[in-house]
Amino acid sequence: MRIHVGIIGAGVMGADHARTLVRSVGGAEVVAIADADADRARGVAADLGVRRTYVDGHALIADPAVGAVLIASPDDTHAALVLACITARKPVLCEKPLAATLSECETILQAEISVGRRLIQVGFMRRFDPGYAAMKLALRAGHVGAPVMLHCIHHNASVPDFFTADMVITNSAVHEIDIARWLLDEEMAQAMVFAPYRSAASAAVGPTLVVLETVSGVTVDVGLHLNAGYGYDVRAELVGESGTLARLPQDTVAVRADGEQRSSLAADWRAHFEAAYRLQLREWVDSLRTGRPVGASAWDGYAATATAMACLAAAASGRRTDVQLMPRPDFYA
């Protein structure tokens, strides 16, 4: 059984997912591409031999030739598109965030629960990264004892002009929130944010430190510098009671020559997390064939957004802020 996928959004991520699906994922066929910019949709479709294009994502969802949907359109369009997929009973892989607001996430949870079937996977692709997966296995195997602290670095070479201070949290830190929840297997209870840029009118997006505390008291610190200039650099080190686990990026080589040691950095997340994106798509397609959901659920998308909202409130108030989560519905147990 081949899965007939329609992709909404033909920008950087939509085009990347389309290429990965066509070139590296067996069992799936990209049958339609939608983008508000018709030329952009047609350009990606023509490159990959896809015949159907749309300017309206909702028309793609309604197309009977489309069996499953991948959403990679702007963040504020996610909620309406995900809800349309639920109404059409079509499985959907939605790029993070699940929705731009917490109330939209809640509506999505209710809609999925009311159809009684897991249809939504959220594109927190780091869960498929071999490095994070190895950290989780080593932690579960007890190699470093109980977790105490998780240190994370998240540096982008640069962000586009439309990037806002809030997006440091909702677009970038949200990955760290999800991977911390997944690695530690518990929710975040409190958030603090130190963002010196908020008082510097000249720099809308400056270095930010997010500190989270889990329900059991593990601390997670995330240093974000999204205009770091030198390349894409994501690191994680988990400190346990009797050792540490550090994620090593895949396929890196240290060159020692001319009295120096060098290794290169990816320009952005697509190359750094290439394996994670590929495995995420493979496992999503497999899960549609087996009926066994994988990856981040709508609940995970909701919890990540709720935690991001606590971070925004903490940044605005300068205070330690509680993460407000509804009780987890049994449906997502």
Ligand code: ISE
């Ligand atoms: C971007 O949108 C992503 O999702 C990347 O994974 C993240 O590292 C980057 O900071 C975001 O801007």
